[in-house]
Amino acid sequence: MKNIKLYQVFLALLGLIAILLTISLFIPEEGIRVFGMNLKFPTIGRLMHPKKQETAEIDNIIVDVDTTFADPLLQHQNGSNGDMGAPNAGELSVKNSTIIHLNDAGLVNLHNFFEKLSSAATAKKKVHILHYGDSQIEGDRMTGFIRERLQNQFGGNGPGLVPANNVYNTFAFVQTYSPNFKRYTCFGGDKLNSRKYGVMGSAARFTREYKDSAEIANETSIKTGWIELAASGSAFGRSRSFSTVKMYYNSCIKPCAINVYENGALIHQDSLKADGKSHIFKLTFPGTPGKLKFEFSTAISPTISNFTLEGDYGVQMSNIGMRGSSGTIFGSMDRGVVAEAMNDLGVELIIMQYGGNSVPFFKDSASVRNYASYFKGQLNSLKSMRPSAAIVVIGPSDMSRMVDGIYETYPFLPYCVEQMKKVSMEAGAGYWDLYGAMGGKNSMPAWVNKGLAGNDYIHFSNGGARVAAQLFYDALIAEYVKWSGKGE
Structure with missing residues (x-):
């Protein structure tokens, strides 16, 4: 066996370094294509001047954001007599660091x-807000905080x-x-043949759909x-x-008995309307009920x-999180069912918080414009289903x-x-720039460093969701104060 001398190892290493340096001198920044694969290698410029993590300054954004609740919550001791909903009110702040972009x-x-x-409280009417969005709002994140602020006020x-x-x-x-x-959704997973998901874009059945008479x-x-709630x-x-x-509910085509239990005790027996149309089953209580169990018995769900x-009465605000959705799903829903539900709920504001799921897949500016154009179509679909409702896009x-090795904005x-701001305003919707509110380019690493976002560098933490929600609420209330004349 031949012995390898130390100087031979040294020369081999020098040769390898020379080869690597030569590659670094001539390889383009974007890499080269080999057999359909893109091969990248650090350039000599990158080796001499390595990139450093850029982090936007956000201290001035979050320092004055108050996410606490000082007002005492209204307590209902004597059960409901039609008065559950009275506001705590209080002075409205005119302080806002961001704006909602609006045309006439x-x-x-x-x-x-x-x-x-x-006038909701004085007229004892309900004003419903639908907050649609992707996984950034999932689980009542952002929505819950905004809802509490609005309901208190x-x-x-x-x-x-x-x-x-x-x-x-x-x-x-x-x-x-x-x-x-079984769960059915219009934005992923199993679909309903009828497309009658309802206003949340999802529904459930305990038997399959039947089409053959x-x-x-x-x-x-x-x-x-x-189902228990x-x-x-x-x-x-x-x-x-x-x-x-x-x-x-809808698509009830067989007699269906329904029993309702509260904390295990039977409190209501009834049957659903078996005409296949959309209907509402309603119960009222003298106060907040205990655990409710809705039990159904039928041949076809x-x-x-x-x-x-x-x-x-007062503000009702619903969280409608759609994991993985880009907000381009309203054409896959039965519009009549959705419009009926929106009218019954009294929907007066629709918040559309989307875009994040599309960002990683944009290849060029044309793909961005195509998405924005399609998104505008969704806004117009919503307007056709509930013409009286205002729309604000987040x-x-x-x-x-x-x-x-460096985190950078897509x-x-x-x-x-x-582009989303442009098409939103063209559709008569407002636009609130969450990206700008956070601090703009490369602000996400700063939010992660402060515990306001997760290590995926995409989603807010619970604390970060509160900060973002407060920034949006401040912008919305600033517009309200201007409208009411209290800011003059």
Whole structure:
């Protein structure tokens, strides 16, 4: 066996270093394509001047953000007499570090919402806000905080809409259901042939859908399914109290018995309307009920769209998180069912918080414009379903990708913000720039460093969600104060 001399090892290392330096001198920054793969190698410039982590300065953004609740929460000791919803009110702050971008049409629509919001408590009417979004709002994040602020100021109780079959961790309510209840969504997973998901874009059944009339007639075997709901001790104070429980359902084509239990005791027996149309099953209580169990018995399951847990009047605000969605799903829903539900709920403001799920996949500016154009179509679809409602779009937050060991803002994210703002205003909607509110480019690493966002450099922590929610609330209330003349 030949002995390898030390100087030979040294020369081999020098040769290897020379080869690597030669590659570094001539390889382009973007790498080279070899057999369909993109091979990258540090350039000589990168070796001599390595990139450093850029982190935006955000101390001036978060230092004055107050996410505490000073006002005492309204307590209902004597049960509901139609008065659950009275506001705590208090002085409105005119301090805001961000704005909602609005053109003349958007301003008119928002002012119409403010008109209804301002009179909700005195007129003892409900004003419902739908907060649609992706996983950034999942589990009542952001929504719950904004809801508590609005309900304290303008009245209202309860968490609003509850999906028939919730699969996400949430602060807003407690829910369980029988194993045979299956979830269907318009934004991923199993679909309904009828497309009758309802306003939340999701629904549940404990038998499959039937289309053949002979098969429907022959199905006589009775099955049961159940859904349990209760107030959550983890929710904000106002969301823990409610006096009205409604269930939205459709596609009931066989006689269906329903029993309702409170803390195990049977309190109501009834049957659902078996005409296949959309209906609402409603119960009211003298105060916040205990654990409610809805038990169904039928040969073919109706489609349960959602429940709603509400007070008697004031602001109702619903969290509708759609994991993985880019907000381009409203064309896949039965618009008649959605419009019916929106009218019953009294929806006067729709918040659309999307864009983040598309950002990582943009390849060029044209792909951004295509997404924005399609998103504008969704806003117009919403307007057609509920023409009286104002719409405010919350764009994507800053998001980071790792490049050469450094976290950087996705390259087309700023352009996405620009285009979403453009099409939102064209559609008569307002636009609130979450990316800018955070501090803009490379602000996400700063939020992560301060514990306001997770190590995925995409999602807020619970504390960060509160900060973002407060910034949005401040911008919304600043517009309200200007409208009401209190800021003059």
